[in-house]
Amino acid sequence: MSALPNMANPAGKPVEHGGDLSAVRRRFPDAPLPWLDLSTGINPVPYPVPDLPRDAWARLPAREQAEALIDAAAHRYGVADRSTLVAAPGTQALIQALPRLVPKARVCIVGPTYEEHETCWRRQGHQVSVVATLDDARDADVVVLVNPNNPDGRLVPVERLVAAARLLVVDEAFIDLLPAAASLAPTLPPRTVVLRSFGKTYGLAGVRLGFAIAGPDIAAALRADLGPWAVSGPALEIGRVALADDAWLAATAERLTADRRRLDEILVSAGFTIVGGTPLFCLADHPEAASTVDRLGRNGIHVRAFRQSPRRLRFGLPGDAASFDRLRTSLT
Known part of the structure; x- marks a missing residue:
């Protein structure tokens, strides 16, 4: 097995993420306001949050609300067996939970990728290697793959994502806007966990909502680990409405595709x-x-x-x- 050098931070040190403006504001105190934060992969035009019933804030989440959210997620992700779906307060909670539920194992993470995967598996005492390709992970007990990958967008076809390991974890945080056939969720293979993020595509990262799609044993273990009322009442209601809105997602996909082309043109013109x-x-x-980075920072x-x-x-x-x-001007 050919392993890449460990490029993540040690398990005890926080992983650097996009979206935290505190440090960059201190670094560039004279930058013009407001800051334009392009450091995340979150849709900058969020889903229009509906008016929420008062009970969403005032009462503990009801079973019926949780089941309605699962129904909407099953519709959105093409999942036939709703019992395989687990709702969580963000996929980060699931990324942290999975290593706690698996006996000590040899874990291969196909990377470089989202560093929290490596950090969380190491923190629980697993033997972790970052490998360059899926083929390099053949001998692992657990294989972790982000698909499409963050940050390079590499996409592994579903026909290659067979459960060659005891456990395959596929993080599909950025797959919502790709063709449905790119996802493993509708045809979940044995010994596989698929993670789906809500906040990125819907531009509502602060809602903290994510899902796992897994077989009965792992799904039950995740629910038990997360405990009761894992998802807040407002998140249940917002997620239910948004995930059922096919028209908004279709229009958003069209807009984001055009915006991505526009971004590429700006960057290529600037020598990227x-x-x-x-x-x-x-x-x-x-x-x-x-x-x-410095020039852009000085421009906020x-x-x-x-x-x-x-x-x-x-x-x-x-x-x-x-x-x-503003971006185009700052790059010239």
């Missing part, structure tokens, strides 16, 4: 080479990436840099014409 991405973000290469624009790949930057999508123009 596009190396990957998804409809929600672009990974681009530039020999002067570090100085570009935050993008995602990577210590292990100093030439590469990840750009989320601007949310309107003025933001696109």
Whole structure:
């Protein structure tokens, strides 16, 4: 098994993420306001939150509310057996829970990728390797794959995602806007867990909502680990309405596809080479990436840099014409 060097932070040290403006504001105190945060892969035009009934705030979530959310998620993700769906307060909670539920194992994570996977498996004492390809993970007990990958957008076809390991974990956080056939959720193979994020595509990361699709044993273990009332009443209601809104998702996919093309054109004009991405973000290469981060920061624009790949930057999508123009001007 050929392993890549460990490029994540030690398990005891917090992983760096996009979306935290506190540090960048301190670094560039004179930057113009408001900040334009392009450091995440979150839809910048969120789903319009409906008016919520008072009970959503005032009462503990009812079983009927939770079941209605699961019905909506089953519809959205093409899941026939709703008993395989587990709702959680964000996929991060599921990423942290899974390593607690699995006996000590040899874990291969196909990367570089979202670093929380490696951190969480290491924290629970598993033997973890980051490998370059799925083929390099053949001998593992547990294989973890982000599909499409963050940050490069690599997509592994579903026919290759067979449960060659004792457990296959596929994080589909950015798959909502791809063809339905790209997802494992509708045809869940044995010994497989699929993770789906709500907040990224729907632009409502603060709601903290995510799902696991898993076989009966793992699904039951996750529910027990999360405990009662894992998802808040407002999140249950917002998720139910949004996941059932087919028309909004179709229109959003069309808009984001056009916006991604527009972003690519701006970056290429500024001397970047596009190396990957998804409809929600672009990974681009530039020999002067570090100085570009500084220039953008002085202009109140935050993008995602990577210590292990100093030439590469990840750009989320601007949310309107003025933001696109601001980025274009700051790069010239």
